Amino acid sequence: MSLLRRFVIFAVCGYKDCAPTELHFESFDIGMSLLEVKDLKVHFPVKHGMFSRVREFVKAVDDVSFAIEPGETLGLVGESGCGKTTLGRAIVRLVEPTAGSVLLSGEDITQMNGSELRARRRKFQMIFQDPYGSLNPRMTVEQIVGEALDIHQLTDSKSARQKRILELLQDVGLDPVYAQRYPHEFSGGQRQRIGIARTLAVEPELIICDEPVSALDVSVQAQIINLLQDLQQQRGIAYLFIAHDLAVIEHISRRVMVMYLGKIVETADAKTIIREPQHPYTQALISAVPEVDPETKRQRIILPGDVPSPIHPPPGCPFHPRCPIAEARCQTEVPALREVKKDHFAACHLAGTKIEPKR
Numbered sequence: 001m002s003l004l005r006r007f008v009i010f011a012v013c014g015y016k017d018c019a020p021t022e023l024h025f026e027s028f029d030i031g032m033s034l035l036e037v038k039d040l041k042v043h044f045p046v047k048h049g050m051f052s053r054v055r056e057f058v059k060a061v062d063d064v065s066f067a068i069e070p071g072e073t074l075g076l077v078g079e080s081g082c083g084k085t086t087l088g089r090a091i092v093r094l095v096e097p098t099a100g101s102v103l104l105s106g107e108d109i110t111q112m113n114g115s116e117l118r119a120r121r122r123k124f125q126m127i128f129q130d131p132y133g134s135l136n137p138r139m140t141v142e143q144i145v146g147e148a149l150d151i152h153q154l155t156d157s158k159s160a161r162q163k164r165i166l167e168l169l170q171d172v173g174l175d176p177v178y179a180q181r182y183p184h185e186f187s188g189g190q191r192q193r194i195g196i197a198r199t200l201a202v203e204p205e206l207i208i209c210d211e212p213v214s215a216l217d218v219s220v221q222a223q224i225i226n227l228l229q230d231l232q233q234q235r236g237i238a239y240l241f242i243a244h245d246l247a248v249i250e251h252i253s254r255r256v257m258v259m260y261l262g263k264i265v266e267t268a269d270a271k272t273i274i275r276e277p278q279h280p281y282t283q284a285l286i287s288a289v290p291e292v293d294p295e296t297k298r299q300r301i302i303l304p305g306d307v308p309s310p311i312h313p314p315p316g317c318p319f320h321p322r323c324p325i326a327e328a329r330c331q332t333e334v335p336a337l338r339e340v341k342k343d344h345f346a347a348c349h350l351a352g353t354k355i356e357p358k359r
């Protein structure tokens with residue numbers, strides 16, 4: 001993130017000094033997580049030859065477990081191709097998990113189908129990076145938002161439907177006079193607002209936000225992040241917020257998970273992970289985020305090579321071919337995700353070892 005970009009986020013939303021992004025509503029059922037993902041795997045078959053035989057699998061998500069509490073934002077960060085989108089899509093059952101469970105308020109949605117799944121889908125929604133691609137270009141804004149109300153029969157008369165659509169547009173900062181317009185008549189930020197209005201129509205408890213601001217201009221990014229935070233405070237919605245930009249993640253999230261080659265390699269409170277990253281990969285990611293104050297400029301850790309193929313992940317620690325401090329056992333022993341400090345987990349045999357950037 002450039003200095004200018006960080007400044008704009010600060011100017012528009014107060015950056016680190018703004019109110020916490022999550023609210024703890026007293027009415028929430030203490031004890032049960034809103035979402036519990038356990039040992040989730042998504043392995044895509046790779047077909048070869050004339051007979052389309054499956055001999056290999058893309059291990060896009062490999063044994064991932066975590067929980068999200070009501071009204072909380074959990075950030076998910078990692079390089080492109082590490083499995084973030086697949087994880088999000090598997091949670092809302094847009095792709096079928098290969099193994100594991102996804103408990104929403106204690107109910108395993110991987111075991112549901114048909115009408116039971118459709119009814120539960122109301123509770124968990126997804127918004128996407130490309131707002132244009134996810135909106136039907138032949139439908140007006142009113143039809144797009146109204147369709148969500150119709151699918152779940154959430155209004156009982158034409159006038160109630162109309163009133164609700166206009167309320168939703170106002171809630172996301174869109175002038176209701178635009179209700180009869182088509183998606184191509186709007187800017188990227190406005191389209192993302194339409195997508196959010198459609199999502200809110202079904203009153204979700206959890207929204208998977210898959211890089212919702214990555215394709216937007218800097219000032220518009222801050223507006224959409226502010227909108228998501230306001231909606232969370234008003235409605236107690238939980239977010240799994242996916243991004244490759246750690247500065248955005250740090251700003252919006254209470255906790256952060258770092259993903260590499262389909263696995264969670266580090267997770268902790270957002271501020272802790274930025275200040276005291278324990279995994280070498282997280283240290284490298286953080287070193288690439290520019291500081292606002294040029295005096296405290298970080299030295300960037302350059303990782304050698306590219307992310308390996310998730311079809312043949314390296315044995316032992318999957319990060320070992322790129323890790324500046326790898327030792328012999330890293331090539332054979334898989335590091336467990338273990339608590340290295342209180343509420344701070346890292347999957348590294350040498351967690352906490354500080355990497356010195358090469359000069």
Ligand SMILES: Nc1ncnc2c1ncn2[C@@H]1O[C@H](COP(=O)(O)OP(=O)(O)O)[C@@H](O)[C@H]1O
Nearest residue numbers: 044058060079080081082083084085086087310
């Ligand atoms: N439908 C699919 N079939 C096969 N491989 C896929 C499919 N979707 C994603 N992948 C692969 O899974 C890996 C993770 O992809 P993705 O979840 O999109 O990562 P990210 O969102 O972190 O960029 C990539 O190697 C990608 O090519």
Ligand code: SF4
Nearest residue numbers: 317320323330348349
């Ligand atoms: S386990 Fe070894 S290779 Fe993996 S991150 Fe830690 S030090 Fe590096």
Ligand SMILES: [Mg+2]
Nearest residue numbers: 081084085086
């Ligand atoms: Mg993605």
